[in-house]
Amino acid sequence: MTAVMEKADAQPKAGEIPSFDVTIKVRRFNPEGDAAGESHWDEFRITAYGTDRVLDALHKIKWEHDGSLTFRRSCAHGVCGSDAMRINGRNRLACKTLLKDINPQRPITVEPIKGLPVVKDLVVDMEPFFASYREIMPFLITKGNEPTKERIQSAEQRERFDDTTKCILCAACTSSCPVFWTDGQYFGPAAIVNAHRFIFDSRDEGAQQRLEILNDKEGVWRCRTTFNCTEACPRGIEVTKAIQEVKRAMITRAF
Amino acid sequence: MSGATHGTPAVAERVGTLDAPRSPYVRKRTTRGNYELYSWVFMRASGVVLVVLVFGHLFVNLMVGEGVKAIDFAFVGGKWSSPFWQIWDLLMLWLAMIHGTNGLRTIINDYAERDVTRGVLKGLLYLAFTIVVVLGTLVIFTFEPCPVGADPELLASFCTA
Numbered sequence: 001m002t003a004v005m006e007k008a009d010a011q012p013k014a015g016e017i018p019s020f021d022v023t024i025k026v027r028r029f030n031p032e033g034d035a036a037g038e039s040h041w042d043e044f045r046i047t048a049y050g051t052d053r054v055l056d057a058l059h060k061i062k063w064e065h066d067g068s069l070t071f072r073r074s075c076a077h078g079v080c081g082s083d084a085m086r087i088n089g090r091n092r093l094a095c096k097t098l099l100k101d102i103n104p105q106r107p108i109t110v111e112p113i114k115g116l117p118v119v120k121d122l123v124v125d126m127e128p129f130f131a132s133y134r135e136i137m138p139f140l141i142t143k144g145n146e147p148t149k150e151r152i153q154s155a156e157q158r159e160r161f162d163d164t165t166k167c168i169l170c171a172a173c174t175s176s177c178p179v180f181w182t183d184g185q186y187f188g189p190a191a192i193v194n195a196h197r198f199i200f201d202s203r204d205e206g207a208q209q210r211l212e213i214l215n216d217k218e219g220v221w222r223c224r225t226t227f228n229c230t231e232a233c234p235r236g237i238e239v240t241k242a243i244q245e246v247k248r249a250m251i252t253r254a255f
Numbered sequence: 256m257s258g259a260t261h262g263t264p265a266v267a268e269r270v271g272t273l274d275a276p277r278s279p280y281v282r283k284r285t286t287r288g289n290y291e292l293y294s295w296v297f298m299r300a301s302g303v304v305l306v307v308l309v310f311g312h313l314f315v316n317l318m319v320g321e322g323v324k325a326i327d328f329a330f331v332g333g334k335w336s337s338p339f340w341q342i343w344d345l346l347m348l349w350l351a352m353i354h355g356t357n358g359l360r361t362i363i364n365d366y367a368e369r370d371v372t373r374g375v376l377k378g379l380l381y382l383a384f385t386i387v388v389v390l391g392t393l394v395i396f397t398f399e400p401c402p403v404g405a406d407p408e409l410l411a412s413f414c415t416a
Binding site for chain 2: 182183217221222224247250
């Protein structure tokens, strides 16, 4: 009987855009209400379309159901790196994940990224993450007189570090790393990726300093090559490979 | 636009803890040095050597000649009277113990969240390492293949000669 009814319902009117209902489970923390360290799940049921991303679902919740839901987003097009979150247990950008791609038949869980202190709901304190980014000196270091024109680089020399220039500092990789979760002392994949971007840049002369900084007890040697970071990166950077290349540079430097 | 909802807070089941906001989470100090580099290289090198040593050991003990049935006091006594096997077994003992201890050390570093837990576990690990290595080394070098008054049937052939 129900099958017949469903069939009747499923008849789309002319020109109607097909839609589906989806349950979103958000892990929430309110610093003004909840005791420190306590969080809870809130469920919302919304109607979505095939073109809707997780970010659209969060917008719909915030704008139509619960205005207190808190999350970061800026460009909403996968470039600014503000809205990395743990969706169905994996780190992704909410603005790059289509609802229809992550099985909307079952509730979709949305949590803040792991390993960084939660400020409210899906917003985490990114300061420890940026602190280790700053430590690797992510700027051009040169010696001698500045050239009167631009610093020349061949296409091959540019290609050497092309992959790691794509980083948008969303912290999806660092907060997917089990070594980072434990005590947050590890530099993290993002810092190493950004060091790699300068270490292998032919125009840069600070490679030795950066290798020295990362040759730390909490530096590249804590990488266990679990490939979580490579899997999490929304820009498709081969993060683990970059870390291994930095390791190799250190070994050839030492022997 | 949105369909049926049970809008605002539906379930408020308590789930695991989240880090308190702005908990101090800064790298404690820089710990630069080549120690981790050498330990990383050692793990690779000792691993390769151990493959040769361990499979050589298994082959000689279990496959050559009579095979596993040959192993008794006399067999071990005979092996350890030769400096070649003494050094082979010593290398195997030391490399395996350092390799394994270093592996466990990194696992403790990765998973222990509190400094006290980490310290205690590492202390126990290093104690176990010291006992096994000292005892093993002592046995390899002070082993007496021909104890006085033992049944000559059980001893290596060169004892009675």
